[in-house]
C-alpha cells in the first residue's frame with residue numbers, strides 16, 4: 001500500500017465513514033460522474049438513488065477500486081481513527097484494510113457451492129492469514145483451528161440473520177432470488193466490513209422478499225455497527241430504511257437530504273417522473289429563445305453540479321435544445337429533467353399552486369427510471 005493512502009482523521013469527518021469529494025469519472029468523452037461530493041455517516045443507511053444511467057454503479061466502482069476515478073478524493077474513515085484514500089489504495093486492500101464490502105447489481109455467488117460454503121469462502125483471507133500461509137500452519141497451529149472454528153460460527157450467525165439456516169446445505173444457485181440476495185449480503189458481512197455497499201439489492205424482489213431484505217438491513221444497522229451505502233430504485237425501500245438520500249441525475253447530484261425532503265424535491269420528481277413537454281415548450285416559448293439558451297447553457301445549479309463542465313456530461317444540458325420553425329424551442333429526449341425544472345422555476349416565477357407538477361406518465365421521456373419516487377417498480381429484474 002502506498003503510504004499516502006493512509007491519512008490522519010480530520011475531526012470534521014469523524015461522523016462520516018465515507019467522504020466523497022469532487023469525484024469525476026470519464027469514459028472517453030462521456031462524463032459518467034461529474035464533480036460529485038457527498039458524505040455517508042457512520043451507523044447510518046445512506047441511499048444513492050437516480051434514474052438508470054445516472055452513474056450510481058460507477059460511484060460504487062470508484063469506491064471499491066474497480067475504477068480509478070478521473071478526479072476527486074474518496075476518504076474512508078475507520079472506527080479506529082485510521083483513514084484511507086480509496087482511490088489510491090490497491091484494489092485488494094480496499095476490503096482487507098479499509099473494510100469496505102460490496103454486492104453487485106447482478107448477483108455474483110458461487111452457485112455450485114452450498115450456501116454455507118459461500119459464507120466460508122468469504123473468510124478465506126482471514127483463514128490463510130491464520131495459517132501463516134504454510135501447510136504446517138494449516139495442520140499444526142492452534143491459531144488456524146481457532147480461526148477456522150470462528151469462521152464457522154460467523155457463518156452460522158449470518159445464516160440465521162439472513163434466514164437461510166434451512167437452506168445451508170443447498171447449492172446457492174437453487175435458492176429463490178430473494179434468498180440469493182440475502183446470501184450475498186450475508187457473505188459480504190462475513191468479511192467484517194465497516195462499510196457495506198449494496199447495488200440495487202431489492203431489484204426484482206417480490207413484496208415478501210423485499211420485506212425480508214429490509215429487516216436484514218435494519219438488523220445489520222442496529223446490531224453490527226456496519227454503515228450501509230445503498231443503491232436503490234424502490235422508493236418504498238428508501239423511505240422505510242434510509243437515514244439520508246443522495247440523488248444523481250446524469251452523473252450530477254441534484255438533491256441531498258432526508259428521505260422526506262428528497263421525496264418532495266421538485267428536481268427529483270422532475271428527474272424521475274419527467275415533466276410535461278408541452279408545458280416546458282410553452283414556458284420556453286413565452287420566455288424566448290435567447291434567454292432560454294443562455295440559461296440552459298449556463299448549466300446546472302453550481303451547488304449541485306459541475307457547472308462549466310456540464311456540457312460533457314452524459315445527457316449534456318447544452319445539447320438539449322434545438323430550434324425548429326419560428327420561435328419554438330424544443331427540448332430533446334434525454335434532457336436533464338432537474339435542469340428543466342430549474343430553468344422553468346427560474347425563468348417563469350409563478351404562484352406555488354401554479355408551479356410545475358410532475359406527471360407520472362405520458363409522452364415525457366424518462367431516463368429509463370425503473371421506479372418512481374412514490375410508486376412501485378416499472379422495470380423487472382435485470
Ligand SMILES: Nc1ncnc2c1ncn2[C@@H]1O[C@H](COP(=O)(O)OP(=O)(O)O)[C@@H](O)[C@H]1O
Nearest residue numbers: 027032050051052053054055056057058059314
Ligand atoms: N466501463 C464503462 N465504459 C463506458 N461507459 C460506462 C462504463 N461504465 C458505465 N458507463 C456509462 O456511465 C453511465 C453511468 O452508468 P452506471 O453507473 O452503470 O449508471 P447507473 O448504475 O446509475 O444505472 C452510463 O452512461 C454508462 O453507459
Ligand SMILES: [Mg+2]
Nearest residue numbers: 056057058105
Ligand atoms: Mg447501476
